[in-house]
Amino acid sequence: MLDFDDALLAGLARDGGLYLxxxxxxxxxxxxxxxxxxxxxxxATKVMAPFVAGCLTEAExxxxxxxxxxxxxxxxxxxxxQFGANLWVMELFHGPTLAFKDYALQLVGxxxxxxxxxxxxxxxxxxxxSGDTGSAAIESCRDRKAVDILILHPxxxxxxxxxxxxxxxxxxxxxxLAVDGTFDDCQDLVKALFNDHAFRDELNLSAVNSxxxxxxxxxxxxxFAAGVALGAPxxxxxxxxxxxxxxxxxxxxxxxxxxxxxxxxxxxxxxNDILTRFFATGVMSAEGVVPTLSPSMDIxxxxxxxRLLFEYLGRDGAAVERLMGEFRAQGRVAIPxxxxxxxxxxxxxxxxxxxxxxxKSLFLTTGELVDPHSAVGIGAGMAATTAADVRMVALxxxxxxxxxxxxxxxxxxxxxxxxxxxxxxxRPERLENVANDAEKLKAAVRAFAGRNA
Ligand SMILES: *Cc1c(COP(=O)(O)O)cnc(C)c1O
Numbered sequence: 001m002l003d004f005d006d007a008l009l010a011g012l013a014r015d016g017g018l019y020l021x022x023x024x025x026x027x028x029x030x031x032x033x034x035x036x037x038x039x040x041x042x043x044a045t046k047v048m049a050p051f052v053a054g055c056l057t058e059a060e061x062x063x064x065x066x067x068x069x070x071x072x073x074x075x076x077x078x079x080x081x082q083f084g085a086n087l088w089v090m091e092l093f094h095g096p097t098l099a100f101k102d103y104a105l106q107l108v109g110x111x112x113x114x115x116x117x118x119x120x121x122x123x124x125x126x127x128x129x130s131g132d133t134g135s136a137a138i139e140s141c142r143d144r145k146a147v148d149i150l151i152l153h154p155x156x157x158x159x160x161x162x163x164x165x166x167x168x169x170x171x172x173x174x175x176x177l178a179v180d181g182t183f184d185d186c187q188d189l190v191k192a193l194f195n196d197h198a199f200r201d202e203l204n205l206s207a208v209n210s211x212x213x214x215x216x217x218x219x220x221x222x223x224f225a226a227g228v229a230l231g232a233p234x235x236x237x238x239x240x241x242x243x244x245x246x247x248x249x250x251x252x253x254x255x256x257x258x259x260x261x262x263x264x265x266x267x268x269x270x271x272n273d274i275l276t277r278f279f280a281t282g283v284m285s286a287e288g289v290v291p292t293l294s295p296s297m298d299i300x301x302x303x304x305x306x307r308l309l310f311e312y313l314g315r316d317g318a319a320v321e322r323l324m325g326e327f328r329a330q331g332r333v334a335i336p337x338x339x340x341x342x343x344x345x346x347x348x349x350x351x352x353x354x355x356x357x358x359x360k361s362l363f364l365t366t367g368e369l370v371d372p373h374s375a376v377g378i379g380a381g382m383a384a385t386t387a388a389d390v391r392m393v394a395l396x397x398x399x400x401x402x403x404x405x406x407x408x409x410x411x412x413x414x415x416x417x418x419x420x421x422x423x424x425x426x427r428p429e430r431l432e433n434v435a436n437d438a439e440k441l442k443a444a445v446r447a448f449a450g451r452n453a
Contacts, residue, residue: 002019003054003055004052004054004056005055007019007213007214008115008213009112009115009116009206010206011207011208011209011211011212012194012207012212017317018303021051021213024254024258025258026257026259027258027259028259032224032227032232032233032259033234036228038228040069040076040077040078040221040222040225041062041066041068041069041070041077043224043225043228044069044218044222044225045058045061045062048061048065048218048220048221049061055115056114060114064110068110069106071096071106073420078091078092078094078103079094080226080229080230080393081368083362083366083368083378084382086390087378087381087382087392087394088226088394089368089370089378089395090222090396091396092222092395092396092397093396093397093398093399093402095139096136096139097132097136097139097165098402098418099132099135099136099397099398099399099402100248100395100397100398101136101137102136103218103221103222104219105136105137105139105140105215106139106140107218108140108208108214108215108218109137109139109141109144109147109208110140110144111214112125112141112144112146112206112208113145113146113147117146121146122147122148123146123147123148123204123205124147124149124150124204124206124445124448124449125141125147125148125150125206125207126149126151126152126194126445127149127207127208127209128151128152128153128183128186129151129153129158129186130154130295131158131295132162132296132402133210134151134153134176135162135165135166137149137151137208138151138165138169139169140208141173141174142173142174143171143173147173148173148449149173149174149175150176150177150448151166151174151175151176151177152179152186152189152190152441153166153178153179153186154178154183155178155179155181155433157182157183159403160425161401161404161424163429163431164425164427164429165424167430168424168427168428168429170428170430175432175448176431176432177431177434177441177444178431178434179433179434179435179436180433180434180435181436189436189438190207192438193205193441194207199442202446203445203446203449210245210247210304211247211304215247216247216250216251216304217251219247219251220251220255220258223239223252223262224258226239226393227261230391230393233259233260235389235391236262236387236390237261237262237390237393238262238263238264238265238381238386238391238392238393239252239262239264239265239266239392239393239394239395240377240380240381240393240395241268241377241380241394241395242269242294242297242373242374242376242395242397243269243302244298245302245304246275246302246305246308247303248397249304249308249345250307250308253265253308253344256344257311262344263344263387263390264344264345264346264384265346266348266380266384267345267346268349268376268380268381269297269347269349269350269376270293270294270297270298270349270350270352270376271290271292271349272287272290272292272297272298272300273349274287274301275302275305276349277347278335278338278347279341279342279345282334282339283333283334284332284334285332285333286300286301292351292352293356293372293406294355294373294375294403296398297373301327306320306324308341309324309335309337312340312341346384348379348383348384350375350379354379355372355379355406355410356372356406356409358375358378359406359407360410362375363411363413369407369411369415370407371396371397371398371400371402371403371406372403372407373397374396374398377397378394378396380394381393381394382394399415400415401415401416401417401418401421432444
């Protein structure tokens with residue numbers, strides 16, 4: 001059993017398990033009604049306060065939350081736009097790096113600094129990225145006092161916008177390492193560093209990847225924000241979510257567990273559709289990852305799905321371990337509690353052609369440009385049939401300008417970067433090339449982390 005601050009700093013447990021709160025807090029209908037009319041930061045503070053109780057006071061949390069979202073470019077932070085008679089799109093791309101990961105990581109970076117300052121400690125965050133996570137993590141940690149951050153990306157294999165969002169951050173506590181290899185090579189290198197426990201302890205290595213509980217926690221807030229804006233707890237809701245690692249959907253499940261009246265989660269996938277097939281059949285079976293127009297969802301094994309499994313299996317950790325072990329060994333496993341999940345979750349899959357066709361028709365019918373990830377979510381929400389009194393909210397996870405080539409292909413329009421990034425292509429870059437070699441990487445991390453020692 002760990003306190004919130006230790007789970008925050010550790011990310012992944014040493015035995016490979018994922019952290020979850022010991023019990024779920026919940027809000028009564030009256031408490032949810034009282035969230036109406038609050039600012040995003042106020043509402044988010046209310047939603048998260050029970051999880052950090054004992055580590056942070058509500059006033060400390062409120063200050064960190066307010067600061068996290070102060071720089072977002074839309075005053076509503078997570079605005080809703082109506083796309084159809086019963087379809088709303090929640091725009092989660094008004095943060096510094098234009099993807100929904102900012103909503104969690106802006107807070108997580110500040111939580112790290114706050115908790116580490118109290119403990120008088122420093123950490124070195126090391127992570128691998130295929131694109132979106134790296135820039136959101138760097139933006140959240142830049143110039144923080146107690147944190148150094150190194151992000152590995154596969155050289156030449158991330159888009160230019162994505163690379164520049166990382167490499168143009170010149171803060172002294174940020175290093176970008178371009179690895180000669182693939183994203184999988186980068187991940188294996190990071191794993192090798194964390195598995196070397198002596199090295200991990202020497203440098204206080206830490207991770208902010210999508211399995212960090214604090215990231216899930218911060219995402220719960222926008223489900224409440226959307227629900228309350230549309231009339232919850234006095235209306236029923238459904239959420240359609242474009243999915244990779246399942247962290248975003250799981251945060252929605254937590255919101256429902258805490259009292260938000262959610263009838264359905266519609267899980268959108270691209271051609272990497274393990275979850276669509278699972279929700280249809282009850283069998284998880286891995287296939288090779290294929291590249292698509294929505295690269296942040298090119299994932300076969302959704303790490304946060306394990307958390308859902310744990311809940312549906314009555315919090316039986318040994319059963320989860322058995323099933324995941326079978327999955328890793330055989331590449332497939334039948335999940336016994338599937339029947340119960342079937343009432344709440346439904347999966348839809350969109351290949352690239354269907355995604356482009358939808359982006360085009362959305363543009364023609366609403367005038368809105370949507371990025372390919374968001375299109376998969378919106379398409380899933382449109383495909384799902386729910387009762388007329390259930391309000392459907394689709395989550396838009398990236399700004400169209402983050403994936404301009406796909407948007408232009410679908411609509412003929414090249415979306416412009418928002419003003420705060422308009423000069424991105426003129427900014428100087430800083431990055432170092434490293435070989436695909438764990439020992440060389442360790443030397444680079446040691447040199448960087450030790451520079452102020
Ligand atoms: C990371 C990401 C996703 C997938 O989110 P998960 O929480 O991993 O399911 C979807 N869209 C975009 C734009 C992303 O960056």
